[in-house]
Amino acid sequence: MTPAARVQTAIEILDAIAVAAREGGAPADAIFAEAMRARRYAGSKDRRAIRAHVYDAIRAVRSAPPSGRAAMLALADGDPALAALFDGSPYGPAPIRPDEERAETGLAPPALAGLFDPLAGEDEQAAMLARAPLDLRTNRIKGSRDALAAHFPEGAAIEGLADGWRLLPETAAAQHPAYAEGLFEVQDAASQYASAALGAAAGEAIVDLCAGGGGKTLAIASLTANDAEILACDTNRARLQQLAPRAERAGATRIETRLLDPGKEAAMLADWQARASRVFVDAPCSGSGTWRRSPELRWRLSPARLDRHVADQARLMDIGAALVAPGGKLLYAVCSIIAREGRDQVDQFLQRNRGWSADADLLPGGIGRPAGAGFLLTPGHDACDGFFLARLTAPC
Numbered sequence: 001m002t003p004a005a006r007v008q009t010a011i012e013i014l015d016a017i018a019v020a021a022r023e024g025g026a027p028a029d030a031i032f033a034e035a036m037r038a039r040r041y042a043g044s045k046d047r048r049a050i051r052a053h054v055y056d057a058i059r060a061v062r063s064a065p066p067s068g069r070a071a072m073l074a075l076a077d078g079d080p081a082l083a084a085l086f087d088g089s090p091y092g093p094a095p096i097r098p099d100e101e102r103a104e105t106g107l108a109p110p111a112l113a114g115l116f117d118p119l120a121g122e123d124e125q126a127a128m129l130a131r132a133p134l135d136l137r138t139n140r141i142k143g144s145r146d147a148l149a150a151h152f153p154e155g156a157a158i159e160g161l162a163d164g165w166r167l168l169p170e171t172a173a174a175q176h177p178a179y180a181e182g183l184f185e186v187q188d189a190a191s192q193y194a195s196a197a198l199g200a201a202a203g204e205a206i207v208d209l210c211a212g213g214g215g216k217t218l219a220i221a222s223l224t225a226n227d228a229e230i231l232a233c234d235t236n237r238a239r240l241q242q243l244a245p246r247a248e249r250a251g252a253t254r255i256e257t258r259l260l261d262p263g264k265e266a267a268m269l270a271d272w273q274a275r276a277s278r279v280f281v282d283a284p285c286s287g288s289g290t291w292r293r294s295p296e297l298r299w300r301l302s303p304a305r306l307d308r309h310v311a312d313q314a315r316l317m318d319i320g321a322a323l324v325a326p327g328g329k330l331l332y333a334v335c336s337i338i339a340r341e342g343r344d345q346v347d348q349f350l351q352r353n354r355g356w357s358a359d360a361d362l363l364p365g366g367i368g369r370p371a372g373a374g375f376l377l378t379p380g381h382d383a384c385d386g387f388f389l390a391r392l393t394a395p396c
């Protein structure tokens with residue numbers, strides 16, 4: 001393919017990604033893979049170049065663009081070499097007209113940026129789109145961090161994480177034999193801080209209410225030396241099904257999974273009411289703390305979608321709270337830097353549930369900043385994904 005044809009292909013893929021983002025369709029990675037399957041004539045160099053154009057445009061443009069061409073033109077405005085490829089050659093994009101519409105660039109539209117937690121101010125915003133490192137978490141059931149470090153000597157420890165090991169973004173860690181052996185999982189430092197903040201110990205009975213594919217469930221199994229009873233729940237069958245093979249690889253043998261029907265969660269958890277020493281509510285959210293990994297998420301966030309997340313989070317916190325034994329703990333977490341999903345959500349929970357209190361000692365020294373009754377982690381301050389967490393103690 002010519003360089004211009006690669007740009008035109010990227011424009012067509014961006015068209016599809018923008019439509020899917022507006023309509024809640026397939027994620028960008030799936031659309032890209034499908035587009036490449038349909039263009040078998042594209043070689044590996046073509047793919048790499050097209051992919052770079054697509055993701056550079058997604059990173060640059062702050063909300064779903066009016067068209068793929070408008071997104072690529074916004075990129076070309078700051079890149080003369082790219083602009084020169086709009087040359088009207090066969091299969092290439094038409095020449096740029098002076099009055100053509102450009103997509104708007106930046107981190108987020110002002111209305112969305114206005115919803116960020118006050119701690120995630122202007123000075124934090126560049127880090128929110130910077131490339132993220134690849135963080136590993138040692139699985140203590142299978143080995144030590146020293147063993148992990150020996151496999152990846154180029155890596156480095158992560159502040160405050162006894163099990164964490166940081167590698168460069170492009171490292172193909174999941175292809176390493178130690179991964180198949182269960183020695184580690186790929187998990188961002190923020191998720192590792194959140195899992196440790198649950199404070200779980202061996203012998204406890206724990207519910208992971210929104211377990212998804214089990215990233216944090218497995219971290220909890222590791223931190224409790226595979227000696228805690230863990231119930232992992234989710235309403236999404238496909239995600240929850242990923243947990244069993246991962247648990248097997250990790251040697252985590254005390255995890256039970258339970259698929260919940262939306263709206264019937266409490267009834268389906270009747271046997272766990274007021275029984276768990278700890279409940280983890282890793283709630284569905286905007287994902288605004290993970291834009292550096294998934295910049296396309298900001299194209300998907302509409303006010304209506306955010307309202308839905310906020311309502312679900314409140315409901316899930318209440319469902320989780322009912323499972324906590326007297327004096328037990330509920331950890332609420334979202335990978336978001338939006339105040340409504342974080343500090344406001346917890347303030348409202350504490351108003352609805354008198355007698356509950358917020359803990360102050362859930363993070364290692366120097367990590368996170370107090371945000372209302374919880375803590376905010378941000379890429380700029382903590383070198384990890386943006387995350388809000390709060391640990392709440394039930395009345396005795």
Ligand SMILES: C[S@@+](CC[C@H](N)C(=O)[O-])C[C@H]1O[C@@H](n2cnc3c(N)ncnc32)[C@H](O)[C@@H]1O
Nearest residue numbers: 210211212213214215216234235236282283284
């Ligand atoms: C942030 S993700 C969880 C990620 C997971 N804990 C991990 O570490 O990989 C939120 C999860 O909540 C699940 N979810 C949404 N509504 C739910 C509900 N009503 N009950 C339980 N889980 C729900 C979603 O399917 C999604 O997997």
